Amino acid sequence: MKGNEWAWANRHWEDVEHFKSVQKKWRNAGFIFFLSFPLLICGILLLIKGELYDLSIKEIKNNPKVIELVGDNLKPELIVFGEIHYRDSGAEGRLNYTIKGSKGEARVYVYGVKVLDRWELKELWLVEEGKDQKFDLLENSKSNL
DSSP states (O other): OHHHHHHHHTSOOSOHHHHHHHHHHHHHHHHHHHHHHHHHHHHHHHHTOSHHHHHHHHHHHTOHHHHHHHOSSOEEOSOOEEEEEEETTEEEEEEEEEEEOSSOEEEEEEEEEEETTEEEEEEEEEEETTOOOEEETTHHHHHTO
């Protein structure tokens, strides 16, 4: 309530009703801001999820090395970090996110390109939590080319 005291003391008000009206508007604006700000941040973080993210999730959920190291019942965390750059003929993206399974958790690093409206994974790495070892999850796919 100290803010109301300061506002009352530091500005000329027509009357008490005018003061209360202005304070009510500021209160409502504050509520709207503080309620919408977290939603805005979540929306921005969710924007990076898309086709490249979905493609990487599909690949890791079917990968025997991931199941061996992290376990089954894989769940990616909500937040995805990275960047996607769009160009005239396609796009390039780098993402990273954490997955959790029945045996532990790991960080997934993704690099992909989009050509002619189709994403292709170029690199997909898994790094176990607390260990320096990384695993190339596309290793078998590359040898089959």
